[in-house]
Amino acid sequence: MNKEIMIQIQNVTYAYEGDEEGSKLSPVLQNLSLDIYRGEFLAILGHNGSGKSTLTRLCNAMAQPDSGKVYVDGMDTADEKLEYDIREKVGVVMQNPDNQIVATIVEEDVAFGPENLGVEPSEIRRRVDSALRRVGMYEYRNHEPHKLSGGQKQRVAIAGVLAMQTECIILDEPTAMLDPQGRREVMQTIHELNREMGITVVLITHFMEEAVQADRVAVMDEGQILLLGPPREVFAHRQVLLDSGLDIPQSAKLADRLQQLGICLPGDILTPDDFVSSFRAYREGKR
Amino acid sequence: MIKDITLGQYFPGNSPIHRLDPRSKLVLVFALLIIIFLCQNFFSLALITVFSVVCVLLSRIPFKTMMKGLKTIVFVILLTSILQIFYNHEGTILWQWHKIQITTGGVSMAIFITVRIICLIFVSSLLTYTTSPTLLTDGIERLLKPLKKIHIEPHTLAMMMTIALRFIPTLIEEVDHIMAAQKARGADLESGNLIKRAKALIPILIPLFVNSFRRAYDLAYAMECRCYRGGDGRTRMRIMKLSGVDFAAYAVCALLLAGVIVLNICFEAVI
Numbered sequence: 001m002n003k004e005i006m007i008q009i010q011n012v013t014y015a016y017e018g019d020e021e022g023s024k025l026s027p028v029l030q031n032l033s034l035d036i037y038r039g040e041f042l043a044i045l046g047h048n049g050s051g052k053s054t055l056t057r058l059c060n061a062m063a064q065p066d067s068g069k070v071y072v073d074g075m076d077t078a079d080e081k082l083e084y085d086i087r088e089k090v091g092v093v094m095q096n097p098d099n100q101i102v103a104t105i106v107e108e109d110v111a112f113g114p115e116n117l118g119v120e121p122s123e124i125r126r127r128v129d130s131a132l133r134r135v136g137m138y139e140y141r142n143h144e145p146h147k148l149s150g151g152q153k154q155r156v157a158i159a160g161v162l163a164m165q166t167e168c169i170i171l172d173e174p175t176a177m178l179d180p181q182g183r184r185e186v187m188q189t190i191h192e193l194n195r196e197m198g199i200t201v202v203l204i205t206h207f208m209e210e211a212v213q214a215d216r217v218a219v220m221d222e223g224q225i226l227l228l229g230p231p232r233e234v235f236a237h238r239q240v241l242l243d244s245g246l247d248i249p250q251s252a253k254l255a256d257r258l259q260q261l262g263i264c265l266p267g268d269i270l271t272p273d274d275f276v277s278s279f280r281a282y283r284e285g286k287r
Numbered sequence: 288m289i290k291d292i293t294l295g296q297y298f299p300g301n302s303p304i305h306r307l308d309p310r311s312k313l314v315l316v317f318a319l320l321i322i323i324f325l326c327q328n329f330f331s332l333a334l335i336t337v338f339s340v341v342c343v344l345l346s347r348i349p350f351k352t353m354m355k356g357l358k359t360i361v362f363v364i365l366l367t368s369i370l371q372i373f374y375n376h377e378g379t380i381l382w383q384w385h386k387i388q389i390t391t392g393g394v395s396m397a398i399f400i401t402v403r404i405i406c407l408i409f410v411s412s413l414l415t416y417t418t419s420p421t422l423l424t425d426g427i428e429r430l431l432k433p434l435k436k437i438h439i440e441p442h443t444l445a446m447m448m449t450i451a452l453r454f455i456p457t458l459i460e461e462v463d464h465i466m467a468a469q470k471a472r473g474a475d476l477e478s479g480n481l482i483k484r485a486k487a488l489i490p491i492l493i494p495l496f497v498n499s500f501r502r503a504y505d506l507a508y509a510m511e512c513r514c515y516r517g518g519d520g521r522t523r524m525r526i527m528k529l530s531g532v533d534f535a536a537y538a539v540c541a542l543l544l545a546g547v548i549v550l551n552i553c554f555e556a557v558i
Binding site: 120 | 419420421453509511512513514516525
């Protein structure tokens with residue numbers, strides 16, 4: 001993987017405004033630095049209120065840091081003139097699929113972004129069709145959004161971001177309100193975009209199983225990055241994760257439990273596949 | 288079941304009426320309403336009636352559906368025709384009882400007005416039956432573009448309409464959820480007199496409002512994330528272009544207007 005930086009977050013501190021004029025609440029982000037590389041799949045973990053969503057707002061120029069700098073593809077988010085150029089590069093998919101679909105017809109909604117950018121009608125048509133095909137929702141292009149399932153709505157929202165030809169997508173807990181089926185659909189779509197189109201993906205999530213599949217995992221706590229690295233390294237720090245109110249992947253948990261019972265499975269276990277192969281190896285060894 | 292509601296009363300189809308440009312449809316329906324009011328005798332009214340029926344046939348909207356549209360205004364039709372019958376004293380007397388009399392003039396007037404109202408309903412409901420709400424708002428936005436000169440933003444109006452249409456089903460679903468949640472907490476929504484039941488709605492309306500504000504905030508954020516900045520510099524995916532069908536429709540309506548005027552001149556006015 002090349003190490004070109006897509007989003008650079010440098011020593012950022014950010015606090016929301018209090019109820020009184022000019023007053024600030026205690027900072028949500030504290031002296032946080034993070035480089036997000038082009039084409040990578042980064043998962044951000046953290047309990048509620050750890051500043052994950054605030055980080056999103058800083059990355060697409062919806063908010064400016066109190067101190068420190070955020071650069072998107074070299075553009076300073078504090079520069080108001082670049083606001084829309086930045087949002088064209090960094091698309092956002094939110095948690096509630098119902099609250100981010102604007103139009104009454106699927107394809108109209110996907111067209112919303114490019115229409116705002118002033119793209120030519122024929123080009124919008126082309127982008128909308130290709131984005132809908134990408135997420136597998138082309139057959140539903142004339143449907144009304146409220147008749148789709150949660151997973152389908154979320155894929156429409158992703159298509160809406162794709163049609164703007166963004167280089168980076170930030171997904172803020174996109175699967176939190178979905179059933180397992182919808183969750184699988186959305187995760188598969190996100191991974192395809194990352195692999196096949198080279199789109200940088202930042203996935204904010206509560207699900208350890210989703211984070212395990214990422215290239216890198218960042219764990220946030222109290223407005224700071226607690227751990228950062230490949231999933232295997234991060235999930236090796238089990239106690240740190242548990243202390244900051246997070247969980248560890250189910251397979252890893254099961255392996256730990258077995259270890260307590262004296263059954264030592266070999267290797268690092270993060271995914272169900274890891275577990276199965278490790279357990280096989282263990283049984284072979286016993287024989 | 289509540290998820291299956293269709294917005295407006297749109298019936299998808301591919302008839303010539305469906306294919307008309309929404310802008311043309313809006314303009315033509317407006318023109319037709321005026322033409323219907325121009326009719327002064329039964330001959331011009333007959334022409335318009337035949338035209339309306341042909342339009343309905345062309346649109347392939349089942350007559351049953353059209354009749355259902357009439358149901359809601361049956362009362363209005365009845366009231367106006369009864370008033371006409373009793374207040375019009377022209378022509379020969381058909382029936383009399385003390386001071387109340389029914390005359391031929393009254394009866395023909397009642398028929399005239401009934402037919403006219405039915406034509407009005409047919410023509411205007413064809414607009415909503417054959418045009419999707421999206422196209423309709425789009426058409427309105429483009430038709431109202433000249434208003435920009437007097438600082439009224441047609442884009443803002445159209446966007447508001449679109450969002451309202453988009454969220455009607457979402458909010459209906461939400462009301463369902465809230466009602467179920469309040470019932471689970473022991474709320475009694477069905478019994479009691481009117482005032483009591485109205486009061487029982489408060490615990491449903493408050494969460495609905497609070498949630499709507501949160502939704503509005505989320506939606507505004509999502510729209511800004513997708514570079515929304517009002518109508519300036521915005522392009523549209525759908526290109527609206529007048530085609531042969533539109534010009535044909537304009538020609539037919541012009542002929543219709545001419546026909547109505549000629550028939551009005553040639554024959555005696557009833558109204």
